[in-house]
Amino acid sequence: MSSVVADIAIWLLLFAGVGFAGIGLIGLLLFPDIRSRRYTAVRATLIGLSATVLAVILYGVYELQASGGGQYTVLLALAILLAATVFAGNMAVSKEILARAVRTDYCSPATPPAEPAGPDT
Amino acid sequence: MIDTWLFAALCLFILAACAFLRAIPGPSPFDRIIAANAGVTIALSGILLLGIAWGSLVLIEAAVVAGLLCYGGIFAMAHTVRGEPS
Numbered sequence: 762m763s764s765v766v767a768d769i770a771i772w773l774l775l776f777a778g779v780g781f782a783g784i785g786l787i788g789l790l791l792f793p794d795i796r797s798r799r800y801t802a803v804r805a806t807l808i809g810l811s812a813t814v815l816a817v818i819l820y821g822v823y824e825l826q827a828s829g830g831g832q833y834t835v836l837l838a839l840a841i842l843l844a845a846t847v848f849a850g851n852m853a854v855s856k857e858i859l860a861r862a863v864r865t866d867y868c869s870p871a872t873p874p875a876e877p878a879g880p881d882t
Numbered sequence: 883m884i885d886t887w888l889f890a891a892l893c894l895f896i897l898a899a900c901a902f903l904r905a906i907p908g909p910s911p912f913d914r915i916i917a918a919n920a921g922v923t924i925a926l927s928g929i930l931l932l933g934i935a936w937g938s939l940v941l942i943e944a945a946v947v948a949g950l951l952c953y954g955g956i957f958a959m960a961h962t963v964r965g966e967p968s
Contacts, residue, residue: 775890802920850953857960
């Protein structure tokens, strides 16, 4: 893998990371109810973090192959540890919010469901 | 020429600041928790990239510890919060 290809892939992954983080923020600002806000914020920011961590892993693997050195191994381990921490934390918080929001009826629809039509008089 | 890692980290910090600002108005406590959760996630991504830009592994280790503390706190808030529907 040449340096140019690695640089372009890292650039694209960083762009995707920032873009998905922005999408998550836009969803947080625009969506009307808690369930859709939670879904968009958690999923989009996690995809953005995944792209960012992939860029870091690609950089670390490329530098490890090119020049060696223990610091890049530590960098890869720390990036994976950070990704695991964020994923676990997001999943735990997301499930807790979903359970409590449903239980406290935070996700009620904006318009009540239509009453079934009664018999005509 | 500006460093790509530093520029991406700066963009992520701006987005994280916007998410934290979204946590202020609410209106419900769960809105604040969701916004804080998204802000912490984006800020941790930014710290990871800042660690690459500055060549500091200690910063990434600090990000892991800060992430554990922040998600623990957010989970505790989500577990204990009570509020009225918005």
